[in-house]
Amino acid sequence: MARFWFDILTPKQVLFFKYIVSDLEKRGHKVLATSRRFREVEPVAKMNSLELLYVGERGGSDFLSQLVADVKRMELTIPIVSEFKPDVAVSVASNVCARIAFGLGVKHVAVNDSPHSVIAGKLSLPLSYHLFTPWVIPYREWLPFGIKKEQITRYRALDPAAWLKRGLTKGPIPDLDSKKKTVVVRLEESFAPYMMGKRKDWIYRILEVARENFSGMNIVVLCRYTEQYEKIKELYGKEMIIPSQPVDGRHLLAKTDLFIGMGGTMTAESALMGVPSISTFQGELYTESYLISRGILFKARDTKDIVSLSSRLLDPREKDRLKKRAGKVLESMEDPVSVIVSGLEKIIDF
Numbered sequence: 001m002a003r004f005w006f007d008i009l010t011p012k013q014v015l016f017f018k019y020i021v022s023d024l025e026k027r028g029h030k031v032l033a034t035s036r037r038f039r040e041v042e043p044v045a046k047m048n049s050l051e052l053l054y055v056g057e058r059g060g061s062d063f064l065s066q067l068v069a070d071v072k073r074m075e076l077t078i079p080i081v082s083e084f085k086p087d088v089a090v091s092v093a094s095n096v097c098a099r100i101a102f103g104l105g106v107k108h109v110a111v112n113d114s115p116h117s118v119i120a121g122k123l124s125l126p127l128s129y130h131l132f133t134p135w136v137i138p139y140r141e142w143l144p145f146g147i148k149k150e151q152i153t154r155y156r157a158l159d160p161a162a163w164l165k166r167g168l169t170k171g172p173i174p175d176l177d178s179k180k181k182t183v184v185v186r187l188e189e190s191f192a193p194y195m196m197g198k199r200k201d202w203i204y205r206i207l208e209v210a211r212e213n214f215s216g217m218n219i220v221v222l223c224r225y226t227e228q229y230e231k232i233k234e235l236y237g238k239e240m241i242i243p244s245q246p247v248d249g250r251h252l253l254a255k256t257d258l259f260i261g262m263g264g265t266m267t268a269e270s271a272l273m274g275v276p277s278i279s280t281f282q283g284e285l286y287t288e289s290y291l292i293s294r295g296i297l298f299k300a301r302d303t304k305d306i307v308s309l310s311s312r313l314l315d316p317r318e319k320d321r322l323k324k325r326a327g328k329v330l331e332s333m334e335d336p337v338s339v340i341v342s343g344l345e346k347i348i349d350f
Helices: 011-026 041-047 063-084 095-103 118-127 202-213 226-236 249-253 265-272 286-293 303-313 316-331 336-349
Strands: 003-007 030-037 053-057 088-091 107-111 130-134 152-155 182-186 218-222 258-261 277-279
Touching: 003 011, 003 063, 003 095, 011 030, 011 041, 011 088, 011 336, 030 041, 030 063, 053 063, 063 095, 088 095, 088 336, 095 107, 095 118, 107 118, 107 336, 130 336, 152 336, 182 202, 182 265, 202 218, 202 226, 202 303, 249 265, 258 265, 258 303, 265 277, 265 286, 265 316, 277 303, 303 316
Parallel strands: 003 030, 003 088, 030 053, 088 107, 107 130, 130 152, 182 218, 182 258, 258 277
Antiparallel strands: none
């Protein structure tokens, strides 16, 4: 029996690590799962019956408040982890987790599909013993972070396969008019360091396109932060559905006719479910490029692209075609949970 500490910081990490934690516990291992107070994490964890110990907060939109929050969180977390005495620490790119593990002489394992998140990578990967990552990301993307090729295990799947290969959840979603088509827009992580230098008005340009082109439809806008929610609610609350609390994304996507994503995970999830999906992410992602190459995701680089693509993708025949194609793509992927659980146990035995 081994002891594992997971630091789980985002809704995606809740969905992904939930099954890894569960499998490790079923195998007789002890698990400590920590997190921080953050708008989306706690409700999503409750929806998914994942018990987390909340320590500290995320901080605000500026780097100084995030730094102060991280330092405070590290101070609060050290005695908890020290008492638990983990054999291995696991996170996506938690600098708190990596630094504490390093200081306690514990192996830190990263499970990361985001080399574009450079700052998070620089603060965690150099202190990591091993990295698990999707096969579509070349080894060369990780080497600048100070991790060697022999320290990397690649699984032949994208991260959403971890939950999409399992039963459909039925958590809360907004009330939708069943007589109307539904368009879902997922906003970007505007506070993330990797968004520095990107267009600040991109969210509003996309929402204006939605207002002008999807009137008469259910337009659902999923915000990431309280600040986003308050601003978007003020501007578009009378015309769009803007949930005040996180919803069950997979359940909502099952009822969606068109998804417009400004991030990575939910866009990949939507595409793998066969939902007509447009990526408006400001940048390039290997995961995104793979889905585009398989013909189940489409990229919009300006608002004209959104209009032309949505006109085509809202055709029901296109949705049927995408669902069949996406099903084959998902079926071809292995279960990343099995790969990671097996890998973690090997690290313990090493």
